[in-house]
Every structure is written in structure tokens, then in C-alpha cells.
Amino acid sequence: MTPAAGRPFPTVATLLGRRRTTRCIAQVQSRLARFAAAYSALVSPSPIAAASRPSPAVATLLGRCRTTRCIAQLHARIIRLGLHNHHALLARFAAACDALECPSVAASFIAALPGSHAAAVPLRLRNAVLASLARHAPLHAALAEFKLLLQRGARPDSFSFPCVIRACARASCLSAGRALHAAAIRVGVHADLFVRTALIQFYGRCGAVGAARALFDQIHIPSEVSWTTIIVAYVNNGDIVAARNLFDRMPQRNVVHWNMMVDGYVKCGDLEGARKLFDEMPERTATACTSLIGGYAKAGNMAVARSLFDKLEDRDVFSWSAMISGYAQNGYPGQAFRVFSEFQRQGIHPDELLVVGLMSACSQLNNFRLALWIEDYIAKYSIDMNNVYVLAGLVNMNAKCGNLERATVLFESMPARDVFSYCSLMQGHCLHGSADKAVELFSQMLSEGLSPDNTMFTVVLTACSHAGLLEEGKKFFDMMKNVYLIVPSVEHYACLVSLLGRCGMLQEAYELIISMPGKPHPGAWGALLGGCKLHCNIELGKIAAKKLFEIEPYNAGNYVSLSNLYANIDRWGDVSELRAEMTEKRITKIAGRTLVLQ
């Protein structure tokens, strides 16, 4: 029994029985007509006859399709109505799948067509599916589709190659890209400008700039895009000189070329070169200006970044984001939030990267309520919470702001945990009184097979110090040197000094500082002074304080620490003497404040 004749009719009959209006009658009438057309298509399923019969209802619905569920329904409907050899409709179906980023649905549809229908699928439609797979699916899916195309006896053309080659470029898959290059030569489309430009991009991305350049030199008249691609290849491989040489040789330059070169100088860390070129631009674009802002922000020069931003007229989400994360990265979370409130007044939609910067600023403020507000903000603007950076930012912010329960839930929901997320959660535990849990997490991380870096060792040694875990701390310090071959930095030594100091091993801590390579470090001496304060060791405390007064003569905190040490052992005379010295040297301490949240 055919599906058209078998299933839908009882439904129509039921509808006829329930008819109450003339509009309902009209609907049933049109449904009957659709079934009749589908039925005749099944009776004579010639591709030509089917192709000439349009299916306005399905085609219209495909245009309106907004969900994958809707795609699945239309998929079923096309099969039920026997419209699978209607190529114009299949092209629309593939386009809808592409828009919803589910190309494999279209690919499997075509792959499942019976032999004679499959052979009739035009190359143009196959190329569309291939391009969609290359854009939205993993590389292996696009390569499998390409192989299938060859197996079905179709000859790929100049439109089949560029999209798959670009996918190889994105994945930096040298072997697959080379195989495609060879296939393009065999088929005879390797000289096509689009194929060659895609190959230049591919070799550039894989670090084979020489191969990219050789292909570029073979082009008789390169297009503007070919010029862009070869220059990008040089920029991304750190050869700004070669990029500049080509830029200077270009017959004509468009804004993309200028933007790219300015960004190239920024990427190479040559801010002066970037600024000079930016000033030479015939039309200074917001894009190039934003690259410069990002460069100055990364270099810690927020004053210049700010002045450029103030002069920038058409600011987009990139420029706002550069300022917010610039302030956050340089330790000015308050400024980051000031820029953010200005941003909110612009009516620009935030994106994933902007909220990442915002969360970084919030994590430095340790503000529980603000963190809750930001999570609401993220939900309100439909920010993708599965984005790896957003998720990492959420774990970090919640951990730092004291919402460890939420941070842990998010951490455990991560598809792949990395050193960043472990660091964030461990620091959260450290800051909020469960340093032993942080040390546990470190062991868990090692058992997951992740390699700790030097930042991670600073974190775990700090955790050991907070929890007073002497043996573990010493073990991790040795592990860092001997297993991971990381040369301990002054920060690592300072953590170990702090740990020894807390555990009362002040003499050992002092000897460690003396044995440390390099200049005396305020962190290490400060850690020793802290230990001396805790264990009331006045002799070593005075030595540490004296060193600190030499290194940081205007840091009031050191005077206060020594003063507190004297106070701990009731040497009030020394306390007042020290206070007098501070007044004499005009060293003042900003009064501390405590805020207790309800």
C-alpha cells in the first residue's frame, strides 16, 4: 500500500466528519489535491515528470523551517509524498539544513536515494551539500562525502574543491589537503583561481609558506583575495617583513589589506609599526583602530588604548570588548565595569567574547551578587554557554566569587576540562577556605593526564600553604623541577617560603630565600615576615622586614606587618617607634573596610 493512499486519508476523513466552517472545507480540499499530486508522482516516478511538478507547500515550509525537528518532519513529508527526485526541492532542503547547521541530514538523504535517483542528482546539488559539510561538520565528514562523490562516478569540478580544501586548512590537516591538491591536478582544476587561492590558504595555515608562495607566484593575475591570502599566510607565520614586501608591491590595496597589515604588525608586537601604518591609511577604519587598541591593551598601555577608543566614532562589539578585557587583564576591574555600563547604553548586542572579559573583571571583584547578575545577563542575551571560553569564564567567576557549588556543577558539565578550569576551581577553594579540596583537585587533574604548567604549580603550592600541607607542598615543588622540568620562578619559591613559614619552619624558609637564584624578591621576604608574625619570631622577622624596607621603601604594609609582630609579643614601645618612623617618612596606609553581605 502506498503511503499517500494508505495513511493520510483516514485523517482527511476524520477532518471531513468534524468540519464546522467553510474555511475548514477549503483546507481539506487543498489537502486532497496535494495527496492526489503526490500519488500520481508515485505512480509515474519519472525524474523529469517530478521535476516539472512544483511542490509549493513543502517548498514554502522549507523556507520557514527554523528547527531541526521541523527539518525532520519535512524530510518525512518529502519521502511520504514521493518528492525525493524533485531536485529543486532537494536543493531547498539542503539549503535549510545548511542554515540550521545540520548538513549531515541532507547528505544522508541523498546517500540513501535508490541507485537510479542517486545517479541523477546534479553535481551542483552535491557541491552544495559538500560545502555545507565542510563548513559545519567535522573534517572527516566532508572528506567522506568527497570520497562518495568519486565512488559514485561523479567528476568533481572547480566548485567541489575549495570548500573541502578550506576545511583542511581550518583543521591544519596537511595529509588530507595534499591529497586534495593531487586530486585537483588529476582532474585538471588546479589552475582555477578559486582552487589555487584555497590551496594557498591551506599551505599557509599548515605552516608551509614556501609552498603557498610557489602557488601564488604561478598565478598570472592574482585576485584581491589571492593577495590577501598570501599576506595572511606570511603574517600568521610571523614573517611581517615578507608580508610588507608583498603589500608594497600590490597593484591596488583595499581596506581589507590595510586592516590586515595593521593587525599583522600588532600580532608581531610591533606597535610602532602598526601605528605608523594606521596613520598612513587612506581611510582609517574602525577594524584597524580596534586591532591597535587590542595591541596597546595587551602591552599594558591602557592610556593609549583609551585615547584611541575615545577618538573612535563607529565602535562595534569588538572595540568595546577590547576595552573591557584590556582593563580586566591589566587588573582594573572597576574601569572594565565603567566601560561596560557605557556599552549598555549603546544598544549593541553583547557577544560571547564581551561577556568573557566582563566575567574576568567580575572574578577580580569577588562579588557574589554581581556574578549572579552576570549569569542572568548571559541568559537574557542568549549567549552560548557551551562556548569553551564562556564556560571557563563562568567556572572562574563563580569560583572566585564564592559560589563554589555552582562552579563545581559547571566544571563537571564541561565536555573537556583543561588546566584553566582546574586552576579556576582550585583558586576558588583556596580563596574560600577549602584549600585541601584544591590539593585534591590537583591530584585528580594529574590522574586525568593533564600536564600542569608553571601557573598551575603556583596555584597548587599556594593551596598547600593555605592548608598547611608541608609534605605535599615539598613533593609538588620537586615534581615541578624533576618531572615537568619547570625551572622554579621567584613566585614558586615565595609559595614554598610561605608554606615553610606557616608550618613554623622559619630557619629553613630563611635558608631557602638565601639559596634562591636572582634578586631578592619582596614576595618571598613578605612570606617569611608573615610566618614570623604567626610564630612570633622577632629575630628573623626583623631581618625580613629590613630587606623589605630596602626593596619597597614606600610599602606601608611591610611596616604594619612588623608592627603587628611587635604587638603580638607586647613590645608596644617598638610599635610606637615604628609608627613614628612611618609618620616621619610620610608613609601612610589606606584604611581598610569590611563589608558584610546579608
Next chain:
DNA sequence: TTAGGGTTAG
């Protein structure tokens, strides 16, 4: 077909 920004320590 080509170009821009991001997460972790002290």
C-alpha cells in the same frame, strides 16, 4: 573565497 577580539597565579 580574503581581515579583527577571549579564559588561569602572586
